[in-house]
Amino acid sequence: MKRTQRTSDFLKECIADSLLRLLRTKPLEAITIREITELANVSRVTYYRNFTSKEEVIEFKLDKLMTDWIEHEKTIRNTSACELAIRFFQFFYSIRDIVQTLIQAKLSLLLLNALIIRFGDVFTQDCAEYYRQIFISFGLCGVILTWMDTGMNESPEEMGKIVTETFFPQEQP
Known part of the structure; x- marks a missing residue:
């Protein structure tokens, strides 16, 4: 019996979730x-x-989430750079358990690789x-990891504004 893609993805997610649980x-x-x-x-x-x-397994999970x-x-239209940055940090806040598990397990490079693959055009000429x-991916990864490793004292909204104002000031309204 041939498995459907949905079944295969579900089983891969079960494997990934189990590995992340064990990594804790x-x-x-x-x-x-x-x-x-097991x-x-x-x-x-x-x-x-x-x-x-x-x-x-971890790369699969990060890629799926991203x-x-x-x-x-892509379904959200007419958004500012600041709004996008805020939603970006809200996304990472929503998966903070996974990112913090990777930090604790000294596997942060897997997050960096996922950011480079997902947010960069590795085939650009x-x-x-x-x-x-690459610079932006490393910078964002560093900001995300530092934010999480220091206790996420700033809200995702504050982080989005900080990043936008600091690194993309021309994007401000």
Whole structure:
């Protein structure tokens, strides 16, 4: 029986959620595939059919979350840079448990990679544009990680305004 894409994505999400749960109590290297699959209630075959590494599981989860957010954002018209920045920080606030788990597990680079892939055009032929996008991705990742690592004292709304006013002042109304 052939699995549908929806079923496959659901099983991959179960695997990812299980790995993230385990990461809250154990380092990545100490987590076994057996532990992940048992917690996810899937077979080892399902794991290996979909993933080649535990890092790939986390990358899948981050990509899925960011893709869903981006698709939702595409439906919103006539938005200012500040409003978009606020929604960006609201999104990261909504997944703070995942990001904080990655910080604790010293896997923040996976978030950086996800930002570069999702918010940059890695296939651009313009060298300057490519480096601009990399610079922005590193900067946003650093701001997100610092904000979360220091207790998120500022609201997502405050963070959106800070980033917009500091880095994109010409975008202000």
